[in-house]
Amino acid sequence: MFGSSSLKSLLIISGVVLTLSYLFNTNFFTKFTKTAYPLAHNSSFIDQSSSTVSSIVNSTMTSVPPVYFISHGGPTFMFNDDFGGNTGCFQAIKRIGKDIKNKIKPKYIIIITGHWESRSSDLFEVGVPDLLTSSSVDEKGGESSMGRRIARNNAHYQKIDPNEHSLVYDFFGFPEKMYEQRFHVKGSSEIANKIQKQLTKDGLNAKTTSRGIDHGVWVPLKAGLSDGNIITDSGEWDIDCPLIQVSLAKSEDFDVHYKLGQSLAKFRDEGALIITSGSSVHNLRDIGYAMSSGKKALPYVTEFNSKLSEIVTKKSGVAALEAFNLLKKQDRALLYKAHPTLDHIMPIVVGVGASNAALAEELYTDASLSLGWNLYQWN
Structure with a gap:
């Protein structure tokens, strides 16, 4: 046949x-x-x-967007070579910004900074765009001198869209040009509500809050995604996707912030880029002493930078979390010398939780005075 x-x-x-x-x-x-x-x-x-x-x-x-930890320094960081910044870190964040715009192209950005803690040790807040206010309030609820300055500067601030985030100028005594800065990025109540529901589903206490974005958000993003030396308001979006800020809890508990990262990691599959913003070393109390010492950086800054990189580049997931908890026991003096308060190291713990148990890559490291400038990426 x-x-x-x-x-x-x-x-x-x-x-x-x-x-x-x-x-x-x-x-x-x-x-x-x-x-x-x-x-x-x-x-x-x-x-x-x-x-x-x-x-x-x-x-x-297809690949999910990465997770970043960035050291953002002071508000003058956006001007590259101003005091309080770091030129090498500035250039590295420029490269990150280029990747975000040209390669990663996230559907939205979730960001956590050391400048927003909730008022409770077990609460996480998710920011939604606020109406542009004419003042800011201090922690006691009264109008602050910063608020009066914001009122003066925001009098001529034009939102591109009702969902645009207003800026929080949460710093004092800086040159006037710092309070004239503009950064246009939109929020999304829909995405914020979805994040709040996911955090709640994962056993965390969470709520949405009307709030602007603090300088831990807009200063490094302005440096990375727009021309940080331009004061003139372009009237155009600096980021063309929504940005959602999530608070830290008012707590020094590494475990609960690791869990926050784990919960937020689920949104990476939707195309969300997670950025955590703080400092690898953040001791503002020692700035004056460091300046008078004649040294580029105080010894503990370099020591802690190295220890931090040792943890996140060689340990992942729960092992990295355990290493952070060991810092409190075995290297407590060094930890609290590098971070008298833990708000600027806590975002990196969130990053570890959001990394899906990946090892970090060190993108940049430097030490100056009493500040550390490490940058990390988890893929």
């Missing part, structure tokens, strides 16, 4: 069909992808019930 050549062709086709059937068996495919493409597998990009070639191509070519 079949010639020898036809029979040979039939056998080859049958063999190919059987091989493909075996390869796309669910158990084999799961094991194969978990070994060959662990990031894609762990990030839920592969539908294990699907055997279509298109799903395989899409899953292996």
Whole structure:
């Protein structure tokens, strides 16, 4: 019925069909992808019930946005070589900004900074855009001198959109040009509410709060994503995707902030970029002493920078969290010398939690006076 050549062709086709059937068996495919493409597998990009070639191509070519930890210094950081900044860190953040705009292209950004703690040790707040106010309030609820200055500067501030974030100028005694800065980025009540619900679902106490974005957000992002030396208001978006700020809890508990990061990590699969903003070393009390010492940096700054990199680049997930907790026990004096309060190191713990147990890559390190300037990325 079949010639020898036809029979040979039939056998080859049958063999190919059987091989493909075996390869796309669910158990084999799961094991194969978990070994060959662990990031894609762990990030839920592969539908294990699907055997279509298109799903395989899409899953292996797609990656979630990374997580960053950035040291942002003082508000003068945006001017590159002003006192209180670090030129090398400024240039590194410029490179990060270029990647965000040209490669990562996030659907939205979630950011946590050392400048927003909730008023409770077990509460996380999720920021929604506030109406542009004419003043700011201090912690006791009264109008502050900073608030009066904001009122004067915001009198001519034009929002591009009602959902635009207003800026919080949460710093004192700086040159007038610092209070004339503008940074246009929109929020999203819809995304903020979704984040709040996810945090609650994961067992964390969370609520939404109407609030502007503090300088731990807009100063480094202005440096990275726009021209930090331009004071003139462009009247255009500096970031073309929504930004949501989430607070820290008013707590020195590393574990609860690690859990915050774990909960936020779920949004990476939706295209969210997570940025944590603080300082690898942040001891403002020692600035004067450091300046009078004649040294580039006080010894503990370099020591702690190295210890921090040792933790996050060689340990991941729970192991890194345990290392942070050991700092409180075994290196308590060094920890609290580098961070008299833990608000500026806490964002990095959130980053570890959001990293999906990845190791960090050190993008930059430096020490000056009593400040550390490390930058990290988790892929």
